[in-house]
Amino acid sequence: MRTFERFNVILLLAILPFIGNAQTENPRGIYKMTTLIGKLGEMNAPFDQYKICTDSVTLHLIVNGDRFSIRNNDHQIFNYTGQEHKDPANKSSLIYDSNEKQFTLKWWSNFESAFYPKNDWCLEKYESGVYSAMGRIIIESLTKNNVKDNEKPLFGTWRNLGILDELGNTRKSISKLIEQYPTSKYVNQFLVFNAKTLVIITPNSGMVMKIGYDGKKSFKTGNITLRVKWLSKNRIAVEYISDYHRDWNILERVTDDTPLRNIAGMYVQ
Numbered sequence: 001m002r003t004f005e006r007f008n009v010i011l012l013l014a015i016l017p018f019i020g021n022a023q024t025e026n027p028r029g030i031y032k033m034t035t036l037i038g039k040l041g042e043m044n045a046p047f048d049q050y051k052i053c054t055d056s057v058t059l060h061l062i063v064n065g066d067r068f069s070i071r072n073n074d075h076q077i078f079n080y081t082g083q084e085h086k087d088p089a090n091k092s093s094l095i096y097d098s099n100e101k102q103f104t105l106k107w108w109s110n111f112e113s114a115f116y117p118k119n120d121w122c123l124e125k126y127e128s129g130v131y132s133a134m135g136r137i138i139i140e141s142l143t144k145n146n147v148k149d150n151e152k153p154l155f156g157t158w159r160n161l162g163i164l165d166e167l168g169n170t171r172k173s174i175s176k177l178i179e180q181y182p183t184s185k186y187v188n189q190f191l192v193f194n195a196k197t198l199v200i201i202t203p204n205s206g207m208v209m210k211i212g213y214d215g216k217k218s219f220k221t222g223n224i225t226l227r228v229k230w231l232s233k234n235r236i237a238v239e240y241i242s243d244y245h246r247d248w249n250i251l252e253r254v255t256d257d258t259p260l261r262n263i264a265g266m267y268v269q
Contacts, residue, residue, distance in 0.1 A: 023096075023097050023098065023099060024080050024096075024098065024099075025080060025098055025099040025100065026053075026078065026079045026080050026095075026098065027051075027053045027078050027080075027095065027098045027099070027100070027102075027103040027126070028053050028054065028055070028100065029052075029053060029100055029128050030050060030051075030052050030053075030128060030139060030143075031050060031051050031053065031102070031103065031126035031127060031128050031130075032045075032048075032049070032050050032126060032127060032128075032130040032131060032132075032135065033045040033047065033049040033050070033051075033124050033125070033126050034125055034126065034127050034130060035123075035124070035125035036115060036122070036123070036124055036125075037122065037123040037124075037125075038109070038115050038116050038117060038122040038123070039112070039113075039114070039115055039116055039117040040114075040115060043115075045124075046115055047062060048062070048063040048064070048132045048134070048135055049061070049062050049063075050062075050063075050135065050139070051074075051078065051105075051126055052070075052260065052264070053077075053078045053103075054077075054264060055077065056077070056264065056268045057072060057077065057264050057267045057268050058072070058074045058076060058077055058078045059071070059072060059263075059264060059267065060072070060073040060074060061135075061138070061139075063132065063134055063135050063138060065134070066134065066207055066208045066209070067205065067206070067207050067208075068134075068138050068205075068206045068207070068208075069203075069204055069205050069206065070142075070201075070203050070204075070206070070263055071203065071204065072267040074093070076093065078095050078098075078103070078105075079095060080095055080096060080098050081093075081094045081095050081096060082094065082096055083096045083097075083106070091108035092108075093105060093106065093107040093108075094106040094107075100128060101127065101128055101129075102125070102126060102127050102128065103125075103126050104123055104124070104125050104126070105123070105124045105125075105126065106121055106122070106123050107121070107122055107124070108120075108121055108122075109121070109122050134208060137194070137197055137199065137208055138199060138206070138208065140194075141157075141192035141194065141197075141199040141201065141259070142201065142258065142259050142260040142263075143258050143259075143260050144156075144157055144192060144258060144259075145258060146253060146254050146255050152195075152213065153216045154193045154213065154216060154219065154228065154236075155193050155194070155195075156192070156193060156253060156254070157190055157191075157192050157253070157254040157258070157259060158190065158191045158192075158193070158236070158251035158252060158253055158254060159189070159190055159251065159252050159253075159254050160186045160189040160190070160191060160249060160250070160251055161174065161177045161178060161181055161186060161250040161251065161252055162177040162180070162181065162184055162186050162249075162250055163240070163247045163248065163249055163250070164177070164237070164247065164248045164250060165247055165248075166248075167229060167231075167237055167248055170231055170237075170250075174231075174235070174250055177250060187266070188202065188203055188259075188262055188263050188266055189201065189202045190202075190254065190259040190262070191251060192259070193211070193219075194211075196210060196211065197209065197210060197211055198210075198211040198219070198221060201259050201263070203263050203266065203267075209221045209222075210222075216228065216230065226238055226239050226240070227239040229248070231250075233253075234252060234253040234255070235250065235251065235252050235253070236250075236251050237249065237250055237251075238251060
């Protein structure tokens with residue numbers, strides 16, 4: 001079972017005791033938008049868009065080429081509501097035809113665009129277990145538990161602790177980075193090294209880069225080779241050169257959780 005599929009199962013296990021009618025469950029897991037019914041009528045989804053539905057938060061993942069973002073656009077937990085409001089004046093979003101395999105989101109559009117009408121309802125249909133090729137890479141990286149590979153020691157998930165100008169007294173410098181981390185701009189920034197890709201994950205903007213390895217000493221993206229210095233078995237310094245100035249990104253291996261769980265926790269109040 002793939003890691004992101006296992007993540008779906010874990011989320012679903014939490015609600016199994018409450019399952020009733022097969023189409024009236026709360027959606028829990030990762031779902032891709034497959035159909036949009038809006039300004040142009042019914043059409044295949046024009047966006048590579050996903051909803052990550054949990055008991056605590058609903059996250060919105062949009063993939064655009066090799067770029068993506070994760071946001072709390074919906075500001076609500078997706079629980080079954082039924083297809084219509086009792087009060088026609090109620091324009092809050094509706095969730096129905098929902099279970100672990102699918103759900104329909106009905107929402108009121110206040111703005112007009114190429115696909116959405118103004119002042120009318122839109123329907124978005126979602127299915128689980130459906131991914132674009134790039135979406136699959138991103139979701140697998142988001143939900144990956146770290147697995148050590150002795151032959152490829154860079155493989156896995158790393159948290160960015162911050163940047164150092166020099167690698168002098170790294171113990172003292174890294175202690176300071178860790179102390180400042182909760183309020184730094186690097187909170188919830190992860191790098192996931194896969195066989196052929198490096199996935200850089202932040203809540204607001206992420207990207208996928210093709211990658212090649214030179215053992216544990218360096219890796220290459222495009223025409224740029226980045227050196228790696230091992231500070232310990234679970235900490236590395238990655239060379240970063242900008243305008244002929246060299247800095248070092250300090251990365252710490254993540255062994256306790258997935259990037260998605262860390263990012264989701266940021267949005268839970």
